[in-house]
Each structure stands twice: as C-alpha cells, then as structure tokens.
Amino acid sequence: MTANIKDFPGTPLSEKDFKEGKILFNHDALKGDFAWDTGIAIGSYLAALKDGVILGAACYTCNKIVVPPRTVCEWCFNPMDEYIPLMDSGTINTFSLCYVTWDVKRIEEPEIPAVIMLDGASSLDSGPIMGGIMHLLGEVEPEQVHIGMRVKAVWKPPEEREGSITDILYFKPIEEE
Amino acid sequence: MNERVAIVGVGWAGFRPATPELSYKELMYDAAVRAYTDAGVNPRRDVESFVTVAEDFHEGVSIFDEYVPDQLGAALKSMQTICGDGLHGLATAYMLVRTGQFDIVAVEGHSKASNLLTKDEVTAYAQDPVLNRPLRFNTHFVAGMEMNRYLYETGTTRAQCAAVVVKNRFNALANPSAAYGADLALEDVLSGPMLSTPLGRREVADHADGAITMVLASEQAAQHLTDIPIWIEGVGWCNDSPSLESRPWGQALYTTQAAQMAYRQARINNPLQVIDFAEVDDIYAYKELQTLEALGFFRPGEAGELTADGFTTPAGELPVNVSGGSLGWGHLFEATGLARALEVVLQLRGEAGVRQLEDVEVGLVQSWRGIPTTSGAVAILSN
Numbered sequence: 001m002t003a004n005i006k007d008f009p010g011t012p013l014s015e016k017d018f019k020e021g022k023i024l025f026n027h028d029a030l031k032g033d034f035a036w037d038t039g040i041a042i043g044s045y046l047a048a049l050k051d052g053v054i055l056g057a058a059c060y061t062c063n064k065i066v067v068p069p070r071t072v073c074e075w076c077f078n079p080m081d082e083y084i085p086l087m088d089s090g091t092i093n094t095f096s097l098c099y100v101t102w103d104v105k106r107i108e109e110p111e112i113p114a115v116i117m118l119d120g121a122s123s124l125d126s127g128p129i130m131g132g133i134m135h136l137l138g139e140v141e142p143e144q145v146h147i148g149m150r151v152k153a154v155w156k157p158p159e160e161r162e163g164s165i166t167d168i169l170y171f172k173p174i175e176e177e
Numbered sequence: 178m179n180e181r182v183a184i185v186g187v188g189w190a191g192f193r194p195a196t197p198e199l200s201y202k203e204l205m206y207d208a209a210v211r212a213y214t215d216a217g218v219n220p221r222r223d224v225e226s227f228v229t230v231a232e233d234f235h236e237g238v239s240i241f242d243e244y245v246p247d248q249l250g251a252a253l254k255s256m257q258t259i260c261g262d263g264l265h266g267l268a269t270a271y272m273l274v275r276t277g278q279f280d281i282v283a284v285e286g287h288s289k290a291s292n293l294l295t296k297d298e299v300t301a302y303a304q305d306p307v308l309n310r311p312l313r314f315n316t317h318f319v320a321g322m323e324m325n326r327y328l329y330e331t332g333t334t335r336a337q338c339a340a341v342v343v344k345n346r347f348n349a350l351a352n353p354s355a356a357y358g359a360d361l362a363l364e365d366v367l368s369g370p371m372l373s374t375p376l377g378r379r380e381v382a383d384h385a386d387g388a389i390t391m392v393l394a395s396e397q398a399a400q401h402l403t404d405i406p407i408w409i410e411g412v413g414w415c416n417d418s419p420s421l422e423s424r425p426w427g428q429a430l431y432t433t434q435a436a437q438m439a440y441r442q443a444r445i446n447n448p449l450q451v452i453d454f455a456e457v458d459d460i461y462a463y464k465e466l467q468t469l470e471a472l473g474f475f476r477p478g479e480a481g482e483l484t485a486d487g488f489t490t491p492a493g494e495l496p497v498n499v500s501g502g503s504l505g506w507g508h509l510f511e512a513t514g515l516a517r518a519l520e521v522v523l524q525l526r527g528e529a530g531v532r533q534l535e536d537v538e539v540g541l542v543q544s545w546r547g548i549p550t551t552s553g554a555v556a557i558l559s560n
Contacts, residue, residue, distance in 0.1 A: 026306055026307045026310075026311065028306055028310060028311075030234075030298075030299070030302060031295050031298040031299075032234060032237060032293075032295055032298070032299050033293075033294040033295045034237035034292055034293055034294060035292055035294055036200070036201070036237065036289075036292050037196065037197050037198075037199065037200055037201070037289065037291075037292055038200055039198065039199045039200025039201075039202070039203045039204075040198070040199065040200070040203060041200065041202075041203065042200055043200075070202070070247065070248075071202075071203050071206060072206045072210075072247070072248055074246070074247035074248075074250070074252045075221070075252070076221060077210070077213075077219070077220055077221050077250040
C-alpha cells in the first residue's frame with residue numbers, strides 16, 4: 001500500500017482487534033524435517049568444497065561444464081564425462097542489490113547475490129558456457145558492482161569448513177593492475 | 178486424435194528402505210534412462226512431452242516441477258508436474274497422446290521417503306487446518322476409523338485383513354525389487370502392537386525409496402517402437418468429499434466411480450470375468466479388501482473371506498498384488514500408482530520372472546492417494 005492513496009475502501013484492522021479476539025484465526029506451524037541424500041554428484045561437490053576446491057562436471061559432447069556437478073548432461077542425456085576442479089575466480093554474469101533480508105527485514109546496506117562464471121569452466125569455448133556458481137559478493141561497494149566484474153572466492157579457514165556451499169564466505173573483487 | 182495409447186517402455190530404480198548413495202535426481206535418472214532404453218527412444222529427440230507427479234511437502238521443495246527436467250531429458254521441452262498419484266500422471270500422459278498433439282509422452286514418479294524425517298507430522302498437514310488438525314490426532318486415526326466402519330458394515334474380520342499382509346509380503350519374496358518380503362503367519366500379524374484400533378501396526382505399509390518412468394505412445398508410434406505394446410484400455414479417477422465429518426466411511430465410493438469411468442472406456446461389464454489380475458491399494462491391509470469390493474470384483478463382505486480362502490493368491494482365481502503391493506515393496510508416496518502399473522505391464526509382457534502369471538491378457542491397476550484422502554484412480558491395461 002502506498003501513502004499517496006488517502007482513502008482505502010473497507011474496514012482497517014488493528015493489532016487491538018486481533019488481541020481482543022474480534023478476528024478469529026488458527027495458527028499452526030509445519031514440522032517438516034528433511035535430510036536430503038546428496039548422492040554422487042552433489043556429494044562430490046560438497047566434499048571438494050571442504051578441501052577448498054570448486055568442482056564442475058564436463059560433457060565433451062555438448063562442450064559444457066556445469067556447477068555444481070551432475071551425473072547426467074541435461075542437453076544430450078548421456079552421463080557426464082568427468083568432474084573437474086575449476087578456478088575459484090570468475091566474472092559476474094548477473095547480480096542484484098537486495099534490500100530485503102531472507103527473513104523479510106528491510107536493510108540499508110544491500111546484500112548482493114550474483115552468478116559468477118568461473119574461470120576454467122570457460123576453457124570449453126564452443127556453445128553456451130554454463131559454469132556459473134550462485135553465491136554472494138562481499139568487500140565491495142554496492143555501486144561499484146557491475147556485470148563483467150572480475151571476482152574471487154573468499155573461503156572460510158580450512159578448519160571451519162563443513163562441506164557446504166557456505167564454506168565459501170563470498171566473492172570479492174579482484175584488484176585489476 | 179489418437180484412438181489408442183500404449184505403454185511402450187518402463188524403467189525403475191529401487192525399491193529399498195533407503196537409498197543414501199543416490200540423490201533423488203540420480204534415482205530419477207536411473208529409472209528414466211532404463212525406460213527410454215526399453216522403449217528405444219531418445220528423450221531429447223523423441224519424447225514430446227513429460228508428466229511427473231510429486232507433492233512439495235514430501236520433497237521438501239516448493240514448486241517442485243522446477244527441479245525435474247534435467248534428469249529426465251525434459252529441459253526446454255513441454256513438461257508439467259502434477260500434485261497427485263502416479264496414476265493421475267499416467268491418465269494425464271494418456272490424454273496428452275489421445276489429443277493427437279503428442280505421439281510420445283513420458284510419465285515419472287519417485288519416492289525419497291527416507292529423506293523425510295517427519296512423515297507423520299507432514300501427513301498431519303493433509304488434515305483440515307481449522308476443523309481437524311487442532312484436535313492433534315496422528316493421521317493414522319483416519320485409517321483406524323475407516324477400517325472400523327468397514328469391518329462393522331461388512332462383517333469382515335481382523336484376521337481376514339491380516340491375511341492380506343501374509344499374502345502380499347510373501348508375494349514380495351518373489352519380487353527382487355521389493356523391500357519388505359517376509360514369510361509371516363496370521364498370528365505374527367495379529368499379535369503386533371495396535372496403531373489405531375482396529376488397525377494393527379503390522380497392517381501398515383512401510384515406506385520405501387524408488388523411481389519409475391514409463392513411455393507412452395500413440396498406436397502409430399508404438400508400432401515402430403515395440404512388439405509388445407501394452408494398451409491403456411481405460412482410465413478413471415475420482416475424489417469423494419474431503420470432509421471427515423460427512424464422508425461415507427465404510428466404502429470407497431471414489432474407487433467405484435473411478436472404476437466405472439475406466440470400465441466404460443474399456444467396455445467392461447463384468448470385471449471378474451474379463452480382468453485376469455489386479456494391483457490395488459494395500460497401504461493398509463483392509464484397503465485391499467475394501468477396494469476389491471469397490472471395484473466390483475466382489476460384493477461387500479466377500480473379499481475378506483475369499484482372501485482368507487486363497488482366491489487372490491498368485492495361484493488363485495483373481496491374483497491380487499502379485500508384486501507384493503505396498504505392504505511388500507514399500508509405500509512409495511506419489512510413485513505408488515506407477516509401481517502398481519509397472520507390475521501389470523511386466524505381467525502382461527511376460528517379463529515378471531519367477532512370479533509370472535500364466536495366460537494373462539487384461540490387468541487392472543488401482544491406487545489411492547493415502548490418508549486422509551478419498552482420492553483414487555483406476556487403469557485397465559491389456560496386451
């Protein structure tokens with residue numbers, strides 16, 4: 001709703017109406033606990049992250065490398081040829097400055113999700129390259145971020161890594177000479 | 178329009194109590210690549226549309242259709258995910274082919290039940306949130322109440338329900354894909370702990386992981402793809418009232434309606450005469466008896482006695498759940514209907530191995546969406 005509109009139709013509800021039981025509602029919370037089997041491809045990916053390595057999967061029929069790795073190539077439907085370590089640096093494909101948090105709070109300093117085309121994934125240069133990792137940017141002024149910007153991973157210290165996508169803290173700009 | 182539709186390829190992975198070595202995507206791929214190979218099709222080139230079935234709460238992912246295409250070869254192709262049982266998916270794939278817009282369509286269902294740690298709590302979310310859920314009953318109470326009314330109305334006994342467990346879990350011993358084969362005596366079943374009276378814990382199917390893919394084709398396409406097309410002669414589906422307060426508890430009218438829809442298409446007036454064998458709901462043992470009566474094979478009250486007498490064993494007059502059913506191979510969530518259809522396809526092809534039935538031409542598949550629903554579907558297949 002915008003403050004520019006003065007008159008809204010209907011009857012506005014207040015916190016007091018809820019507290020006084022004038023509005024009837026049921027509250028319930030879902031108890032859904034899941035433990036997803038990571039399997040071969042994602043399991044290998046997470047294990048490699050713990051070692052400070054980003055794994056991709058290559059299909060040499062389609063000339064594509066995907067991150068994270070999978071067992072099957074979605075373009076030709078054959079098994080992937082191999083898992084290969086990629087550089088932890090790359091180029092921003094797209095990004096956004098996000099002014100609302102995960103749990104819906106408004107923030108002054110934006111969070112910056114980005115897809116980064118990893119170096120090494122671009123060694124296969126025929127056809128679209130799919131070697132992008134979805135992560136976030138840090139140590140950067142929001143207004144400086146741009147598509148095509150060169151960035152590099154900042155890792156958690158080895159003893160703190162747990163085989164998770166968050167073993168990479170964020171990507172930060174590479175200082176170009 | 179395509180007048181006739183055939184199942185021309187089947188593939189499956191599982192079924193096991195847990196599959197920690199594979200992600201759900203890898204499990205789906207395993208089944209899909211087998212189905213495409215069985216059908217002799219390339220999914221990227223030949224399959225024109227894809228239908229999958231999944232329930233977001235079971236997957237732990239909202240809008241689950243987004244996570245389906247790559248492992249099925251469906252990326253950038255016509256596809257949809259239905260929140261329903263595998264037989265709803267089969268019916269939808271069937272209709273896609275019937276329209277004449279598609280000649281080759283794949284349908285997929287899977288279960289990673291082992292990954293859902295709070296199955297009962299999530300199932301409770303199928304209860305009405307305002308009227309029923311605040312009473313805080315474990316949802317198995319719905320099965321207990323339904324069984325109670327069914328036994329009351331028909332005179333069926335607990336021992337007759339237990340005979341279903343003995344039969345199906347024994348059948349599962351002859352099925353290499355079944356997770357829960359067992360050689361039990363009636364007393365073993367009846368002496369187990371109560372779950373929700375009169376329903377005993379050992380009359381409930383345990384969950385399993387697995388994936389199933391099938392390839393459907395128009396008659397013209399099927400002629401090029403296979404020597405043994407399995408024809409879909411009829412499909413039907415139906416839901417009764419969701420209301421626990423006013424539903425008819427003793428009988429599965431939704432199954433009767435779904436069956437009549439399928440029988441009409443298949444021109445079947447006397448199912449017991451025409452249908453050689455059936456794979457039907459047995460997530461709870463009493464459901465098999467209630468379902469056989471709803472399908473018109475027997476009159477209310479007859480199924481229990483006939484089952485106890487061996488009428489529905491593999492050597493009986495009407496073999497039911499030769500595969501082992503849900504009790505034998507495990508409750509596969511939304512994949513359940515496809516698992517039942519899979520057994521009928523294998524039997525009609527003569528590829529059921531040591532459990533192969535002799536001289537079968539027409540098989541019936543029926544599936545139920547589980548507690549607390551009144552959602553059922555039926556398909557008639559022939560060779």
